[in-house]
Amino acid sequence: MELYVPILVLAVLAAGFAIFSLTIAPFTGPKRWNRAKLDAYECGIEPTPQPVGGGRFPLKYMITAMLFIVFDIEIIFLYPWAVAFDALGVFGLIEMLLFIVTVLVAYAYVWRRKGLDWD
Amino acid sequence: MNGIQPPTIEYGQLSPLLLVFGAAIVGVLIEALAPRYLRKSLQMPVTLLGLVGAFALVLTVVMQGVPTKAAAEGAIAVDGPALFIWGVILVLAVISVLLINDDNEFVASAAAVPGTPEEEDAIAAGGAHTEIYPLALFAIGGMMLFASANDLLIMFVALEVMSLPLYLLCGLARRRRLLSQEASVKYFLLGAFSSAFFLYGMALVYGFAGTVSLAGISDALGAVGGQNTLLLIGAGMLGVGLLFKIGAAPFQAWKPDVYQGAPTPITALMASGTLVAAFGAVLRVFWVALGNLDWDWRPVMWGVAILTMVAGAVLAITQTDIKRMLAYSSIAHAGFLLTGVIATGAEAQNALSLKGILFYLVAYGITTVGAFAVVTMVRDAGGEAGHLSRWAGLGKRSPALAGVFAFFLLAFAGIPLTSGFFGKYAVFAAAVAGGAVPLVIVGVVSSAVAAFFYVRVIVLMFFSEPAPDGPTIAVPSVGTAGVVAIAAAATVVLGIYPEPVLRLAEDAASTLFIR
Numbered sequence: 001m002e003l004y005v006p007i008l009v010l011a012v013l014a015a016g017f018a019i020f021s022l023t024i025a026p027f028t029g030p031k032r033w034n035r036a037k038l039d040a041y042e043c044g045i046e047p048t049p050q051p052v053g054g055g056r057f058p059l060k061y062m063i064t065a066m067l068f069i070v071f072d073i074e075i076i077f078l079y080p081w082a083v084a085f086d087a088l089g090v091f092g093l094i095e096m097l098l099f100i101v102t103v104l105v106a107y108a109y110v111w112r113r114k115g116l117d118w119d
Numbered sequence: 120m121n122g123i124q125p126p127t128i129e130y131g132q133l134s135p136l137l138l139v140f141g142a143a144i145v146g147v148l149i150e151a152l153a154p155r156y157l158r159k160s161l162q163m164p165v166t167l168l169g170l171v172g173a174f175a176l177v178l179t180v181v182m183q184g185v186p187t188k189a190a191a192e193g194a195i196a197v198d199g200p201a202l203f204i205w206g207v208i209l210v211l212a213v214i215s216v217l218l219i220n221d222d223n224e225f226v227a228s229a230a231a232v233p234g235t236p237e238e239e240d241a242i243a244a245g246g247a248h249t250e251i252y253p254l255a256l257f258a259i260g261g262m263m264l265f266a267s268a269n270d271l272l273i274m275f276v277a278l279e280v281m282s283l284p285l286y287l288l289c290g291l292a293r294r295r296r297l298l299s300q301e302a303s304v305k306y307f308l309l310g311a312f313s314s315a316f317f318l319y320g321m322a323l324v325y326g327f328a329g330t331v332s333l334a335g336i337s338d339a340l341g342a343v344g345g346q347n348t349l350l351l352i353g354a355g356m357l358g359v360g361l362l363f364k365i366g367a368a369p370f371q372a373w374k375p376d377v378y379q380g381a382p383t384p385i386t387a388l389m390a391s392g393t394l395v396a397a398f399g400a401v402l403r404v405f406w407v408a409l410g411n412l413d414w415d416w417r418p419v420m421w422g423v424a425i426l427t428m429v430a431g432a433v434l435a436i437t438q439t440d441i442k443r444m445l446a447y448s449s450i451a452h453a454g455f456l457l458t459g460v461i462a463t464g465a466e467a468q469n470a471l472s473l474k475g476i477l478f479y480l481v482a483y484g485i486t487t488v489g490a491f492a493v494v495t496m497v498r499d500a501g502g503e504a505g506h507l508s509r510w511a512g513l514g515k516r517s518p519a520l521a522g523v524f525a526f527f528l529l530a531f532a533g534i535p536l537t538s539g540f541f542g543k544y545a546v547f548a549a550a551v552a553g554g555a556v557p558l559v560i561v562g563v564v565s566s567a568v569a570a571f572f573y574v575r576v577i578v579l580m581f582f583s584e585p586a587p588d589g590p591t592i593a594v595p596s597v598g599t600a601g602v603v604a605i606a607a608a609a610t611v612v613l614g615i616y617p618e619p620v621l622r623l624a625e626d627a628a629s630t631l632f633i634r
Contacts, residue, residue: 087123088125092125
């Protein structure tokens with residue numbers, strides 16, 4: 001049990017610090033109203049007011065993020081293959097090419113259907 | 120440095136799968152490169168060729184002798200049952216794609232909010248989502264892989280490949296957009312939740328067995344005899360994930376909402392193909408991997424099967440929407456099929472149960488696609504006439520269509536001389552032989568309850584006065600008419616002369632699942 005005591009102490013310290021900071025901040029900090037403070041952080045849609053009937057909102061950021069994930073995963077697969085390239089031989093090369101071609105097809109789709117255009 | 124041996128991959132055995140996925144990728148390329156006006160006329164042949172070609176490849180594999188060893192280093196089992204299920208899924212997929220090909224069912228622009236100028240513009244411009252073809256192909260490929268996966272990891276990947284396109288397709292109905300989007304979101308959230316259960320269960324079972332291969336789990340079971348917490352919790356969670364996909368109670372809540380909201384051709388594909396694939400996976404997990412744990416899962420499955428049969432049959436009575444009613448009927452049928460899953464024992468008994476389940480899946484799948492094809496043809500001003508009251512008197516206005524639909528309903532009820540009778544008979548007979556007599560009694564009673572609401576629709580169609588402003592019967596496209604004709608013919612043939620398909624199912628089942 002003694003092994004867990006430091007962890008417990010750390011947890012109590014962390015929780016105490018968080019609670020202390022949040023409680024003290026309204027009393028010590030300056031309050032200067034600014035419109036930017038109520039905006040969505042960096043990107044994203046304005047939560048209110050909503051347009052009539054729900055409206056449409058831009059998906060640009062989300063599409064970019066999703067594309068990033070797709071190619072990120074591609075790279076993740078490429079690294080171990082590149083490291084063990086000579087051990088994996090021709091079979092590995094062909095499989096990797098097939099994989100890249102498949103991702104390339106998705107890329108071609110996004111590109112042709114204007115998923116990469118910002119406006 | 121040359122320590123890594125390349126794996127042996129039996130491309131011949133896997134060729135049906137590869138062809139379906141290949142056709143899907145070609146479909147994506149068509150979407151990318153072909154001009155808008157050509158897309159549909161290119162997609163349709165590619166999709167059909169892919170599916171028919173894959174069916175031919177399945178036959179080739181069967182001709183060359185059913186493999187006795189799992190392919191791709193034990194990851195995928197192309198055994199008798201898997202080949203049979205592949206064939207069934209491909210047949211159901213071809214007729215569902217004929218239904219999907221009908222212009223009238225899919226939205227012009229899914230991103231447009233229902234009832235806004237954007238949507239009207241998209242309709243006026245003749246917009247269409249031809250992506251439905253490659254998406255359907257990916258889903259079908261996922262179904263095939265799901266039913267033949269021989270390790271839990273592949274099974275999970277297949278589950279996602281099957282489900283993700285279906286979540287999307289559910290939201291593409293042309294009319295009653297909000298209902299369709301609601302169906303899509305509900306299916307996605309609940310499906311993601313059940314996938315998480317499956318994944319967690321898989322992790323726990325891996326923690327117990329040290330392997331994700333079904334055969335490996337079965338071997339590890341021998342050592343403990345079912346007294347391991349990790350194993351029991353893991354098996355339970357795997358069960359939750361799988362039973363969700365077949366819509367067994369208490370995980371059936373998504374089915375009516377999704378079936379109702381989704382475009383009817385997609386409902387047809389889900390109700391037939393997904394059910395077939397999911398039963399393939401259920402059988403593989405519970406018979407191959409957890410076969411020696413049957414003392415633990417059998418009581419739970421008894422409860423689930425009874426609950427599913429009763430809930431499906433009883434709740435269907437209160438439904439007023441034709442698609443919701445068919446959804447509850449599908450839940451009841453999943454329950455009937457579960458009685459076959461429970462009836463295990465010696466090898467001969469397993470083969471008997473498997474044969475019954477396989478035949479049932481064929482019979483039920485084809486009739487289901489036919490029934491939903493009829494649903495697409497009965498239309499109001501606002502799209503399909505879903506409410507049952509609108510179907511009143513249909514038999515007087517359009518006797519042929521109402522007759523065919525009545526026939527499908529009788530097949531669901533399991534009346535002799537329809538395919539449903541032999542399906543139920545085969546499964547219940549196997550369950551009796553397997554010692555699950557009380558379960559069969561519950562099954563027969565719920566069948567009788569179910570027959571009540573099927574017959575109620577028939578009475579409504581033929582013995583009540585048609586409403587003056589009743590729904591119109593759309594002139595079917597060649598595809599839709601073909602689907603109804605094929606389904607009706609199959610239901611009759613399987614009901615009068617089921618021997619060839621029964622023998623085929625018997626041959627497929629005789630080898631059981633390979634390990």
